[in-house]
Amino acid sequence: MTGEHRRPVVHVDPIGADLEPLPGETIIEAAWRLGYRWPTACHGQATCAACHIEVISGTEHLTPPDEEERATIEDRLPRRQDPTRFRLACRAQATGNVTVRKTGVRREPR
Numbered sequence: 001m002t003g004e005h006r007r008p009v010v011h012v013d014p015i016g017a018d019l020e021p022l023p024g025e026t027i028i029e030a031a032w033r034l035g036y037r038w039p040t041a042c043h044g045q046a047t048c049a050a051c052h053i054e055v056i057s058g059t060e061h062l063t064p065p066d067e068e069e070r071a072t073i074e075d076r077l078p079r080r081q082d083p084t085r086f087r088l089a090c091r092a093q094a095t096g097n098v099t100v101r102k103t104g105v106r107r108e109p110r
Helices: 027-033 067-076
Strands: 010-013 017-019 052-057 086-088 098-101
Touching: 010 027, 017 027, 067 086
Parallel strands: 010 098
Antiparallel strands: 010 017, 052 086, 052 098
16 A cells, blocks of 8 residues: 555544545535535525534644634624634635544435
8 A cells, every 4th residue: 555645534522433545635525425414504605604513623734714704703703713613614625634523414314
């Protein structure tokens, strides 16, 4: 397996899910693709903040928040404005291994 490129892993607590996002895929998109329900009201439009995550480790492996994400967090989550600790799963992309906390994530029945 030498030279094989592994995708980053986003570990989601408390459910214990390990997501491997594809390049350019957000955390919520990876969850949807892999059969998980993720709390959201706007379905990835960065307007509701219901998808927000708490970053436990690996914040340096997330793409920087864009202005839309910052504005939504500021407006909808005024007590959680630390961009190194709270992010929107519909905007954050992992470039390396990350551990996040998000309650309400469920495996879709197959």
